[in-house]
Amino acid sequence: MTSNSRPTRWLGVGTALLATLLSGCKGGILDPKGPIGADEKSLILTATFLMLLVVVPVIVMTLVFAWKYRASNTAAVYTPKWAHSTKIEVVVWTIPVIIVIGLAILAWETTHKLDPYRPLESDKAPIKVDVVALNWKWLFIYPDLGIATVNQLAFPKDTPVNFRITSDVAMNSFFIPQLGGQIYAMAGMETKLHLLANEAGSYDGMSANYSGAGFSGMKFKAIATETPEDFQAWVAKVKAQATPLDAQAYLALAQPSENNPPAYFTAAEPRLFDAVMHKYMAGRQSLAATDDDLKLAALSKALCEPVAATKE
Numbered sequence: 001m002t003s004n005s006r007p008t009r010w011l012g013v014g015t016a017l018l019a020t021l022l023s024g025c026k027g028g029i030l031d032p033k034g035p036i037g038a039d040e041k042s043l044i045l046t047a048t049f050l051m052l053l054v055v056v057p058v059i060v061m062t063l064v065f066a067w068k069y070r071a072s073n074t075a076a077v078y079t080p081k082w083a084h085s086t087k088i089e090v091v092v093w094t095i096p097v098i099i100v101i102g103l104a105i106l107a108w109e110t111t112h113k114l115d116p117y118r119p120l121e122s123d124k125a126p127i128k129v130d131v132v133a134l135n136w137k138w139l140f141i142y143p144d145l146g147i148a149t150v151n152q153l154a155f156p157k158d159t160p161v162n163f164r165i166t167s168d169v170a171m172n173s174f175f176i177p178q179l180g181g182q183i184y185a186m187a188g189m190e191t192k193l194h195l196l197a198n199e200a201g202s203y204d205g206m207s208a209n210y211s212g213a214g215f216s217g218m219k220f221k222a223i224a225t226e227t228p229e230d231f232q233a234w235v236a237k238v239k240a241q242a243t244p245l246d247a248q249a250y251l252a253l254a255q256p257s258e259n260n261p262p263a264y265f266t267a268a269e270p271r272l273f274d275a276v277m278h279k280y281m282a283g284r285q286s287l288a289a290t291d292d293d294l295k296l297a298a299l300s301k302a303l304c305e306p307v308a309a310t311k312e
Helices: 005-023 035-068 086-113 228-241 247-253 272-278 282-287 291-303
Strands: 127-134 137-142 147-150 152-156 161-167 172-175 182-185 191-195 201-207 219-225 263-266
Touching: 035 086, 127 152, 127 172, 127 182, 127 272, 137 152, 137 219, 147 152, 147 228, 152 228, 161 172, 161 182, 161 272, 182 191, 219 228, 228 263, 247 272, 247 291, 272 291
Parallel strands: 127 161, 152 219
Antiparallel strands: 127 137, 137 147, 147 263, 161 191, 172 182, 172 201, 201 219
16 A cells, blocks of 8 residues: 555545544434524524634643743743733633623524524414323324324424423423424423424434433424325324223323333313313312313313223
8 A cells, every 4th residue: 555545545534434423413403304493503503613712712722832831942931920911811801702792692582583482483374282291101182183192293394383281290301303492391381382394204302301210212203294185194094093082091091101102092182281281280170160161170180080990
């Protein structure tokens, strides 16, 4: 092998190493498939670049100064009583202040722009999905379609998805990295998230908050269909394979289980999500003033009952 081939070989090794490192970005927050994810990626890269404007020069100057003023370098100027330099003070204060101001403006604008509670602008009607975190699976209820699923979520691409999120167990964190956003699911509380996918595909979803022994299997697939017709075909498949999800079926589903495969249900009860949330607010039931409130209170009470024994 000639010496001329060495640069080419090292270039190849470097390219392979870079490709290997960048392959870790695939499927994560640095590989967005929706506008929220893209804006969050831009924010992360911009903030990182601004901070590197300070970090990189500091690292370089530390190495340069250590080399220049080493004990064996007798050519360097020795000033043991040096204490102040106006030029250095101006540099070390002015640049960080400018960067902090820039980061503050960026954080202010993006905090409001990427507010998870802020509905997304679109000429298409949003898909509504109620999300309930269980041990250790995700329940997705489509209140307008009368269906529910476990560990599988679907919606058409280019269509906003409005999530209402709660938990029937410990605190979890609802997260689809490629679509952006991450928000907590807490018992007795409702949080909201608005997402959109502008590319069809199947994206990983998870809980980003440790919640016990089955946490590692608490994952799901978020499927963005190519067309609305594909989504309707998925809805028809769910209805064809579904089983009823009433109060007793929900109580059985809510029992802890790990590594759950997708499951389909018909969710004829439109108050299920609210009932799950209200079961942690027992005093709220006495405030029922309408027939609908009374039905919700009754369902909440039913969800607090012990699970019926399974007949063998």
